[in-house]
Amino acid sequence: MVDRCYMSVHCRREDRQRFEAIGFSLSYGESSNSPVIEMIDEEANYAHADKMPTDIPYHGLWAAGSEYGLGNLVCDGNEYIEVPATTDGFVVLWNYRWGLPKLKGILQIRRYLKLERKVEKLFNQLREAEPKHLFSPATNCCVKCGIHAEDDLVENQPCKP
Numbered sequence: 651m652v653d654r655c656y657m658s659v660h661c662r663r664e665d666r667q668r669f670e671a672i673g674f675s676l677s678y679g680e681s682s683n684s685p686v687i688e689m690i691d692e693e694a695n696y697a698h699a700d701k702m703p704t705d706i707p708y709h710g711l712w713a714a715g716s717e718y719g720l721g722n723l724v725c726d727g728n729e730y731i732e733v734p735a736t737t738d739g740f741v742v743l744w745n746y747r748w749g750l751p752k753l754k755g756i757l758q759i760r761r762y763l764k765l766e767r768k769v770e771k772l773f774n775q776l777r778e779a780e781p782k783h784l785f786s787p788a789t790n791c792c793v794k795c796g797i798h799a800e801d802d803l804v805e806n807q808p809c810k811p
């Protein structure tokens with residue numbers, strides 16, 4: 651059975667090959683030097699159900715297929731969670747009898763957000779650990795590696811003197 655959709659994940663640079671192995675490639679315009687990279691797969695069969703790694707940190711989303719809706723996913727390296735979500739926000743499971751959201755759905759969204767915060771915190775630590783450029787006010791160039799502050803790639807390039 652084939653039912654493909656668009657998928658995107660943010661992961662550590664070092665985990666790039668894990669996602670390439672199941673069909674992802676580096677997102678257009680993304681720098682492979684960045685400590686956190688975005689990878690996409692425009693033809694993910696069933697959103698790679700059962701193929702997504704469960705032992706590395708990442709978060710992402712999948713678009714709708716013919717027979718399934720769209721959602722967000724996150725893994726902190728121990729736990730993997732999926733929640734139904736659109737570009738407008740989370741999809742809340744509804745209890746029609748009581749006219750309230752289902753508790754199970756709410757708890758799943760809370761769990762998802764907690765894991766996503768944890769992964770994003772780790773990603774920020776990786777970003778901050780990259781060597782930063784030191785621009786001279788006189789020349790606008792990095793005094794360590796010489797790159798110009800207005801270079802298009804400068805935001806994603808760590809300083810490598």
Ligand SMILES: [Zn+2]
Nearest residue numbers: 783792795809
């Ligand atoms: Zn530099």
